[in-house]
Amino acid sequence: MASVTARTRLRWAAILAVCCAIVEPHASTLHAQDIPDVGQPSTDFYGAAGSGVRVAWSLDRRGNPPEIPLDVEVVATLTVTNSTNPQKIKRPDLKKLTEFDKRFVITDTATPAPDADAKQVTFSYRLRPRNRNTEKVPELPFHYYNPAAAEGKQFPLATAKAIPIRVTEPTPKPPPPAVPMTEPEHLFQITTGPAATAAPFTPCVWAWTAAALFGPLLATGWFLAWRRLYPDAARLAKQRRSRAARRAAEAIRRAARSTDSSAEIAFAALHYLRERFPLPPGVATPTEIGAALAEIGLPPEHCAAALLFFRDCDAARFSPSGDNTVSLAAAATSLVDSLEVL
Amino acid sequence: MNTLVLFALAISPNGYVLETAASEELARFAEHEFNKGMTWRHDAATARRYFHQAARLYDTCWRRDPHGPELAMNRANAHRLADELPQAIVALNEGLAVAPWSRPLQMALEDARGAVGYPNIGDLAAQCRSAPASGLGTRLSSADLWLILGALCVFASLGVARFAMTRKPGWVVFSAVFGVVLLFLGSAWLLDHQQRDQVNELHTVVVTQDVFLRKGNSEAYPARLETKLPRGVEARKLTERGGWVQVRLAGGVVGWLPASSVI
Numbered sequence: 001m002a003s004v005t006a007r008t009r010l011r012w013a014a015i016l017a018v019c020c021a022i023v024e025p026h027a028s029t030l031h032a033q034d035i036p037d038v039g040q041p042s043t044d045f046y047g048a049a050g051s052g053v054r055v056a057w058s059l060d061r062r063g064n065p066p067e068i069p070l071d072v073e074v075v076a077t078l079t080v081t082n083s084t085n086p087q088k089i090k091r092p093d094l095k096k097l098t099e100f101d102k103r104f105v106i107t108d109t110a111t112p113a114p115d116a117d118a119k120q121v122t123f124s125y126r127l128r129p130r131n132r133n134t135e136k137v138p139e140l141p142f143h144y145y146n147p148a149a150a151e152g153k154q155f156p157l158a159t160a161k162a163i164p165i166r167v168t169e170p171t172p173k174p175p176p177p178a179v180p181m182t183e184p185e186h187l188f189q190i191t192t193g194p195a196a197t198a199a200p201f202t203p204c205v206w207a208w209t210a211a212a213l214f215g216p217l218l219a220t221g222w223f224l225a226w227r228r229l230y231p232d233a234a235r236l237a238k239q240r241r242s243r244a245a246r247r248a249a250e251a252i253r254r255a256a257r258s259t260d261s262s263a264e265i266a267f268a269a270l271h272y273l274r275e276r277f278p279l280p281p282g283v284a285t286p287t288e289i290g291a292a293l294a295e296i297g298l299p300p301e302h303c304a305a306a307l308l309f310f311r312d313c314d315a316a317r318f319s320p321s322g323d324n325t326v327s328l329a330a331a332a333t334s335l336v337d338s339l340e341v342l
Numbered sequence: 343m344n345t346l347v348l349f350a351l352a353i354s355p356n357g358y359v360l361e362t363a364a365s366e367e368l369a370r371f372a373e374h375e376f377n378k379g380m381t382w383r384h385d386a387a388t389a390r391r392y393f394h395q396a397a398r399l400y401d402t403c404w405r406r407d408p409h410g411p412e413l414a415m416n417r418a419n420a421h422r423l424a425d426e427l428p429q430a431i432v433a434l435n436e437g438l439a440v441a442p443w444s445r446p447l448q449m450a451l452e453d454a455r456g457a458v459g460y461p462n463i464g465d466l467a468a469q470c471r472s473a474p475a476s477g478l479g480t481r482l483s484s485a486d487l488w489l490i491l492g493a494l495c496v497f498a499s500l501g502v503a504r505f506a507m508t509r510k511p512g513w514v515v516f517s518a519v520f521g522v523v524l525l526f527l528g529s530a531w532l533l534d535h536q537q538r539d540q541v542n543e544l545h546t547v548v549v550t551q552d553v554f555l556r557k558g559n560s561e562a563y564p565a566r567l568e569t570k571l572p573r574g575v576e577a578r579k580l581t582e583r584g585g586w587v588q589v590r591l592a593g594g595v596v597g598w599l600p601a602s603s604v605i
Binding site for chain 1: 365366369373376380383384385386387388389390403409410411412413415416419420422423440441453483484485488491492495496497498499500502503506507
């Protein structure tokens with residue numbers, strides 16, 4: 001009897017096993033709505049269900065620990081295995097997890113949906129370290145739903161363990177292609193040496209004074225040198241400077257052309273003598289003129305020359321014939337010249 | 343070796359040697375940097391760094407003691423090659439304030455103004471384009487004038503001396519001609535000098551970035567002109583208030599610019 005009962009139990013067990021085998025594929029495809037809300041963790045639950053679900057990180061870099069340059073992205077892959085609903089597992093958003101966001105700049109990469117009969121699901125992320133202090137890909141807490149577990153323990157925690165990494169200096173970037181300068185050629189020319197810092201000459205007050213005085217001083221020096229080198233010429237110049245002599249010369253020229261030239265020439269010469277020397281007012285005859293000039297202190301030869309000239313003038317005036325106007329004019333000019341050099 | 347140490351210190355960030363080195367030393371350092379920039383002409387980015395450094399040294403040299411037009415030209419060229427057009431225009435204006443007669447500086451300023459993106463039409467085109475300087479002072483240096491006036495004075499005096507020797511009236515005319523030219527030239531130069539001093543009483547500022555000329559000293563005021571002043575425009579500074587500068591453009595329009603946008 002006991003063996004029959006045992007056989008019956010075995011049969012039922014076999015039938016049950018077959019039924020379970022038939023039903024299992026359908027039973028394993030749990031829907032999100034199949035997961036009870038009661039007891040569901042508020043964080044770190046992504047809709048995974050199953051018994052003994054495992055999660056793990058893997059990197060696309062080798063090494064112990066893997067070395068990641070600061071400016072390079074590493075592909076981190078989260079693999080969820082032993083889940084009965086891999087198609088229904090939501091992708092963990094690492095950007096919302098402080099531990100990840102403070103360490104990495106995160107870029108999600110497209111992950112293909114798992115096949116209908118897949119036993120696992122993977123999620124890939126591109127992680128770029130924010131600084132060289134980043135020492136690991138942090139662990140990821142991962143709750144899942146275990147329908148076979150006892151009440152209150154249906155959402156156990158699986159953890160993807162942290163992977164230590166070492167962040168290295170950024171890889172040196174290749175320099176950008178060189179672009180030649182296209183500025184005009186004259187911009188590339190500069191003044192070199194002491195000339196570059198040489199200040200331009202700016203005349204000061206003394207320089208302006210010197211320029212103003214240089215001309216007059218030079219002219220004065222020239223004039224003085226000329227007088228010293230050419231004393232006769234200087235005397236002639238002095239003679240020319242005598243206004244009385246110039247007027248007498250002009251008067252003599254005019255007198256030579258007049259009708260009574262002898263008298264006019266004598267008058268012009270006498271006028272010159274009156275202007276040039278302090279002759280008494282009444283002096284008019286040759287003798288008186290000669291005596292007056294001697295009294296003034298003129299050299300005797302000049303006095304005699306003057307006396308002779310005026311006598312010639314008188315002789316010419318009262319002579320019945322003969323035109324000696326030219327000789328009288330020359331004699332008058334000579335007399336003026338000889339007196340002018342005194 | 344001593345020079346190398348000085349040079350290393352000169353380009354150091356603290357700039358200690360920049361404060362203590364002689365002007366000639368600074369100019370030599372600047373030349374060195376400029377020549378390095380020349381050797382990198384095939385690579386603009388690298389060359390501009392050297393030209394910028396040379397310009398910085400020339401600026402220090404100039405600020406310590408404004409020298410001649412040669413230093414101003416070197417300074418302006420270094421700034422132009424460092425892609426610092428406003429600074430180059432400032433350098434040329436400062437050079438022309440010292441040596442207004444310098445033809446190379448005048449030509450370089452016109453060349454730099456040609457590189458400013460002035461609009462071709464509209465109010466702005468009429469208002470912001472500076473006219474080239476003119477006048478006797480832009481053609482004759484004081485040294486030239488000193489020589490010319492001195493020579494005229496010499497000729498006039500010699501004419502008088504010759505007249506004293508010969509008493510020929512022609513020499514008086516000769517002296518008078520030179521005297522009149524001397525007086526005319528001297529008066530014209532003095533007048534031009536006074537006018538230039540009046541113009542230079544207002545400091546010239548140059549716009550360093552495209553910016554609106556506003557009717558008041560705040561962003562809240564409307565723009566005086568419908569378009570922005572291009573980088574490199576010159577203006578005369580009238581006053582300054584609250585981080586804003588009141589300026590007058592070459593065309594006479596007065597407005598306000600942020601102090602940070604002019605140098």
